[in-house]
Amino acid sequence: MTTEAGSLKRVAGSIVVGSGIVDMKMGEVVLVGREELIGEVVKLTEDSFTAQVYESTSGIGPGEKILGTGKRLVAELGPGLLNKVFDGVARDLELLFKERGSFIRRGVKVTKLRRDVKWDFKPSLLRGAMIREGDVIGTVEETPMLLHRILVPPGIKTGTLKKIEEGSFAVDEVVAVVSDKDYEHKISLMHEWPVKVPRPFKEDGRLTLDQPLITGQRVIDTFYPIAKGGSAAIPGGFGTGKTIMLQQIAKWSDADVVVYIGCGERGNEICDVLTEFPKLKDPRKGRPLMERTVLVTNTSNMPVAAREASIYMGATMAEYYRDQGYNVALMADSTSRWAEALREISGRLEELPVEQGYPAYLPDRIAEFYERAGRMVVLGAPERSGSVTIIGAVSPPGGDFNEPVTIATLRYAGVFWALDPELAFSRHFPAVNWLKSYSLYTGPLLSTFTEAWGSYSEYEKTFKWWQDLSTQYIEYRSKALELLNSAASIESIARVIGESALPDDQQLILLTAEILKEGFLRQSAFDAVDAYCEPLRQVILLKMIIDFHTGAMKLVNKKVPIDLIRRLPQIPLIMRAKENPGRIEYVSHLMEETLDALEKIAENYGFTIKDEQ
Ligand SMILES: Nc1ncnc2c1ncn2[C@@H]1O[C@H](COP(=O)(O)OP(=O)(O)OP(=O)(O)O)[C@@H](O)[C@H]1O
Ligand SMILES: [Mg+2]
Numbered sequence: 297m298t299t300e301a302g303s304l305k306r307v308a309g310s311i312v313v314g315s316g317i318v319d320m321k322m323g324e325v326v327l328v329g330r331e332e333l334i335g336e337v338v339k340l341t342e343d344s345f346t347a348q349v350y351e352s353t354s355g356i357g358p359g360e361k362i363l364g365t366g367k368r369l370v371a372e373l374g375p376g377l378l379n380k381v382f383d384g385v386a387r388d389l390e391l392l393f394k395e396r397g398s399f400i401r402r403g404v405k406v407t408k409l410r411r412d413v414k415w416d417f418k419p420s421l422l423r424g425a426m427i428r429e430g431d432v433i434g435t436v437e438e439t440p441m442l443l444h445r446i447l448v449p450p451g452i453k454t455g456t457l458k459k460i461e462e463g464s465f466a467v468d469e470v471v472a473v474v475s476d477k478d479y480e481h482k483i484s485l486m487h488e489w490p491v492k493v494p495r496p497f498k499e500d501g502r503l504t505l506d507q508p509l510i511t512g513q514r515v516i517d518t519f520y521p522i523a524k525g526g527s528a529a530i531p532g533g534f535g536t537g538k539t540i541m542l543q544q545i546a547k548w549s550d551a552d553v554v555v556y557i558g559c560g561e562r563g564n565e566i567c568d569v570l571t572e573f574p575k576l577k578d579p580r581k582g583r584p585l586m587e588r589t590v591l592v593t594n595t596s597n598m599p600v601a602a603r604e605a606s607i608y609m610g611a612t613m614a615e616y617y618r619d620q621g622y623n624v625a626l627m628a629d630s631t632s633r634w635a636e637a638l639r640e641i642s643g644r645l646e647e648l649p650v651e652q653g654y655p656a657y658l659p660d661r662i663a664e665f666y667e668r669a670g671r672m673v674v675l676g677a678p679e680r681s682g683s684v685t686i687i688g689a690v691s692p693p694g695g696d697f698n699e700p701v702t703i704a705t706l707r708y709a710g711v712f713w714a715l716d717p718e719l720a721f722s723r724h725f726p727a728v729n730w731l732k733s734y735s736l737y738t739g740p741l742l743s744t745f746t747e748a749w750g751s752y753s754e755y756e757k758t759f760k761w762w763q764d765l766s767t768q769y770i771e772y773r774s775k776a777l778e779l780l781n782s783a784a785s786i787e788s789i790a791r792v793i794g795e796s797a798l799p800d801d802q803q804l805i806l807l808t809a810e811i812l813k814e815g816f817l818r819q820s821a822f823d824a825v826d827a828y829c830e831p832l833r834q835v836i837l838l839k840m841i842i843d844f845h846t847g848a849m850k851l852v853n854k855k856v857p858i859d860l861i862r863r864l865p866q867i868p869l870i871m872r873a874k875e876n877p878g879r880i881e882y883v884s885h886l887m888e889e890t891l892d893a894l895e896k897i898a899e900n901y902g903f904t905i906k907d908e909q
Contacts, residue, residue: 301316302315302362303358308644310350311346311644312347314328317364320337322338324367324368328347328353329356329362333356334385336350338641350384351599371488371491372408375415376413377590378441379586379589380590380591383593385605409467413467415444417434419461421434429675429676430677432677433460433471447487447619448483450495450496455476456474458473465484467486491609497618497673501672501673501674502672505671506741506744508522508741509550510549512827513548514837515728515817516713516728518773520711520728520734521711526737527709527710528713531715532689532690532714538690542627543572545627549625551625552617553624554588554590555589555592556569556627557609557626559594559633560637561633566595573591590610590613607628607634610626611665620680626669629688630690632692639653639654651700658700659700662701662704666709686709695717710736710737711734711735712735713728724813725820726821731784742769772835773838776842780812786802787806800852844866854901854903861894
């Protein structure tokens, strides 16, 4: 609701200065000019205010009106977010497009959630029930993939449910009434929430981050895992694979809901998402992925200020699904574009810049964003927990990680997947550098990861190797990392003296590292089989490679020439096993065949591998 009118004094890019509104507040949404462009107040002085405008201000000039709204920038939260594409201020792009054609005009008023769709609401409480904020009062099937829980909005402390109705409703129609001595609240399927304020959760409700977000990407799940509720940064220079990596996680991870923010990236990247996502199916439920996805897009040709809005919009939507008790993955591509927008606006506000022109509050803003991640007990009954996992791409100029945005991000994110231009150049994707990356979630996660395999108990009967696998796996992972580390230092020696001059055990380490890189770390996003690698397959692929190494090392220790091992016909098969649709059965068979082949060589030399320690 518009409260007061003032007038524009100055326009500078996405920043406008106005006066004539007495009780303007920081963060208040203003409507600028005849077209009522959406803006937000970012600075107040005694007799004027400055606002950043989320739409192009070209053609707008001094003297035009500016309206206060008395409201902060809010997100509309309710059914109808999934399977949709929104712009930075959460306007439905499909509706904008319908209304205005492909050139989206500014100032177009489109409500955020559609009002013309009816949802079947099924109450889960009866009239007379005592309720409080966060309680689930009923459900709506938002998509076949997600049962949307309708919550008592935060802020309604307690009350009696005076009325609750089953039936078909638009998001803004009243479905329930809560009353207390002093007030009466109407509850509809949607409510608003100011995007810059993190949504509340239960006091002391933060939970330990000990559940993995399974992404089906080997270098992530096995080596540098991310927890549900954790945060990760993907810094990488131009073309190193940031977008593909985010998209892989958006497609395959076991999150219930994905919120994907395209922030300031090229339009064609967003276009890829828009054309590709609707065709994809969830690997677990077989339904279209869009049914669990919200896209918030704000491309490089849209006004910079809207980048900021899109980040907060996305975070708020993610928290809203968390509050319903879901695991949400929130991705932002790229947070650097957001930081650049902060820099540009700060410059126009004539604030004192610190490093590389960024404002002094940059690290705080980045911290605030990543702090919205977490796994928590949420408000209300029935008791439930949910999580928001945040994954942000960072695009440092020139790929140099020693710059303010990357440095600040690494301080707050729990996982660092360092993308390496050399790997990308040699087409090793995902180009995650296995020596420089880290994850703070490996300890507790690996044990839960192993527990998760327990559910594949059918394999215990089928495969003899299954028995001790879960306990061995942590060892396998450390062994693999140790091998890759040793290989890196051996390689630097080999560069000087030549590989053939190395002792056989070192040559074997190089050979196994090669197999690990090719057969395990490399994973094509475009391979029909390998784009997603389920945890169990990750386990046995790694086991096969490490067991090969252990067996081969016993041969080398007994002076069997390395060339005999190198020539084993199974080696190229091991490297390709990841792409074999025969999957687990195939790998299991290949593994046994390889060990038999090694054993046969040993026999020729008069010993057996099994007897060797
Ligand atoms: N997992 C992968 N499998 C196969 N190819 C990949 C993979 N990841 C990246 N690529 C290749 O690298 C190219 C660049 O990847 P991507 O667009 O994700 O890079 P980016 O870091 O987002 O680039 P920019 O800096 O331009 O945003 C892709 O078009 C693709 O050919
Ligand atoms: Mg990209």
